[in-house]
Amino acid sequence: xxxxxxxxxxxxxxxxTTLEELYNWGRKSSVWPLTFGLACCAIEMIATTMARxxxxxxxxxxxRPSPRQADLMIVAGTVTKKMAPQVVRLYxxxxxxxxxxxxxxxxxxxxPFKQGYNVLKGIDRYIPVDVHIPGCPPRPEALMDAxxxxxxxxxxxxxxxxxxxxxxxxxxxxxxxVPQYGxxxxxxxxxxxxxxxxxxxxxKECMAGVDESGKD
Amino acid sequence: MDLRFIDTYGSIAIxxxxxxxxxxxxxxxxxxxxxxxxxxxxxxxxxxxYECGLESKEETFLRFRPEYYLYAIIFLIFDVEAxxxxxxxxxxTGLTVGASIAMLIFVLLLVEGLVWTWRKGILTWV
Numbered sequence: 001x002x003x004x005x006x007x008x009x010x011x012x013x014x015x016x017t018t019l020e021e022l023y024n025w026g027r028k029s030s031v032w033p034l035t036f037g038l039a040c041c042a043i044e045m046i047a048t049t050m051a052r053x054x055x056x057x058x059x060x061x062x063x064r065p066s067p068r069q070a071d072l073m074i075v076a077g078t079v080t081k082k083m084a085p086q087v088v089r090l091y092x093x094x095x096x097x098x099x100x101x102x103x104x105x106x107x108x109x110x111x112p113f114k115q116g117y118n119v120l121k122g123i124d125r126y127i128p129v130d131v132h133i134p135g136c137p138p139r140p141e142a143l144m145d146a147x148x149x150x151x152x153x154x155x156x157x158x159x160x161x162x163x164x165x166x167x168x169x170x171x172x173x174x175x176x177x178v179p180q181y182g183x184x185x186x187x188x189x190x191x192x193x194x195x196x197x198x199x200x201x202x203x204k205e206c207m208a209g210v211d212e213s214g215k216d
Numbered sequence: 217m218d219l220r221f222i223d224t225y226g227s228i229a230i231x232x233x234x235x236x237x238x239x240x241x242x243x244x245x246x247x248x249x250x251x252x253x254x255x256x257x258x259x260x261x262x263x264x265x266y267e268c269g270l271e272s273k274e275e276t277f278l279r280f281r282p283e284y285y286l287y288a289i290i291f292l293i294f295d296v297e298a299x300x301x302x303x304x305x306x307x308x309t310g311l312t313v314g315a316s317i318a319m320l321i322f323v324l325l326l327v328e329g330l331v332w333t334w335r336k337g338i339l340t341w342v
Contacts, residue, residue, distance in 0.1 A: 066266060086269030092261040093269075096254070159253055170255035175262055 020159045027071075027097065028059075028154040031147075034070035034090065035063040039077025041104040041137040048140035058147055067093040072150070074143070075129075078106035078113055079120040081186050085178050091127045092175045096167035099154070101146050102129045105136045112136065125190040127176055128166075286338050290330075297326050 001016060009016055037045060049055045049063065064070040067090045079087055091100065102123055105111030110121040123129065130153060131146040138146075157165045166172040176194070179186035250256065265272045304311075304319050311319075333339060 068266065089261055089264075089271075090269040092259065093264070093266060095262075096257060167257075168253055168255070170257075173259075174257035175259040178261060 023159065024155045024157060028151040030059045030062075031072045031099070031150070031154070032062045032064050032070050033060055033072040033074050034067055034094070035065045036073060036090065037076045038079060038083065038087075039104075039106065041076035041107070044137045044140055045074055045076045045103065045143060048143045053140040053144065055144065055147065058144070058151065060147060067091075068095065070094050071097065072099045072101065073127075074101045074103050075107040075123045076103045077137075078111065079123050080118050081120055081181075082118065084120045084123075084126060084186055085180065087123060088126045088176060088178045092178065096174050097154075097165065098167070099130045099150055100127055101131045101133065101143075101150060103133050103143060103146070104138055105134060108132050108134065120186070122195075125195045126179060127191075128194055283338070283341070286333075287341075290333055290338070293326065293329065297323070 001018070006016055037043075047053060049061055055061055060072070067073075071094070073087075073091055073094065075087065091098070100123070102108050106113060106119070107123050110116070110119045113119040114121055120126075124132075131149050133142050133146040135142050159168065167174070177188065177191050179188060181187075265276045300319075300322070308316075
């Protein structure tokens with residue numbers, strides 16, 4: 001439907017909608033997060049749900065203690081390699097449609113502990129992340145901003161067509177590979193279907209970077 | 217059919233149909249939605265027992281032995297018996313023959329229960 005016509009009709013007191021809009025409106029207005037905190041970011045997440053910031057205004061106050069009832073996983077904090085299989089398994093156990101917010105520098109990339117031998121360098125190596133929030137830790141406002149971004153993303157998802165989301169596509173998997181503890185690292189170290197961005201720079205490229213901007 | 221019958225119970229029938237529809241319609245809509253749009257995607261990890269993200273180590277459908285439960289029930293019965301025995305003993309000398317016999321039957325019934333549990337081996341702990 002033509003959006004201008006829709007606005008004109010609404011001005012005249014006639015409300016028109018589509019099944020897709022109703023469906024997405026319902027979904028985005030009741031996203032239930034998983035009760036799941038890993039580190040200090042979880043404290044900010046808790047603060048976001050409390051009276052001062054009140055995430056309930058966006059329909060997300062019902063934190064479910066079981067992945068079976070949750071729609072959203074907020075990865076709030078440092079994911080250690082010991083914890084990564086559990087995080088992925090919990091994500092796999094959530095029913096579709098499911099979404100992930102990577103909250104804070106650690107969940108995005110390992111953050112200040114990136115060089116640590118036991119820290120996963122970003123949860124998006126194993127599960128598809130919808131919204132990343134930088135910060136260490138991000139303030140509740142940042143989490144709310146991420147949540148509103150996610151709502152906009154849900155609102156724009158089409159019901160049919162080639163670019164429909166994963167949960168409406170029978171060919172796409174709803175489970176992702178759960179890493180195992182290896183001798184030195186998790187096996188596999190990443191899910192290649194999700195994470196194929198990193199290419200190791202050659203020593204020549206590294207030196208070129210130093211030459212250009214190395215003096216500081 | 218008598219018209220007064222419909223007058224009296226017709227509204228209840230309509231309400232019942234509406235209530236049934238109210239319950240069935242969302243379930244039917246969900247089923248149609250699943251068929252039309254949302255594909256079914258089960259999986260080995262998704263269907264696994266929820267253990268806070270950990271894999272379950274052993275058989276999860278295990279039996280809990282009700283031994284303590286039986287112990288508690290037996291204790292409760294004899295606890296109540298003791299409450300009855302105390303006033304019985306206090307007024308024993310002034311009781312009629314009928315009352316004494318009634319009390320005796322009550323105690324005998326419980327003794328029979330005790331013998332039964334004893335023979336069944338419930339009083340032996342594991």
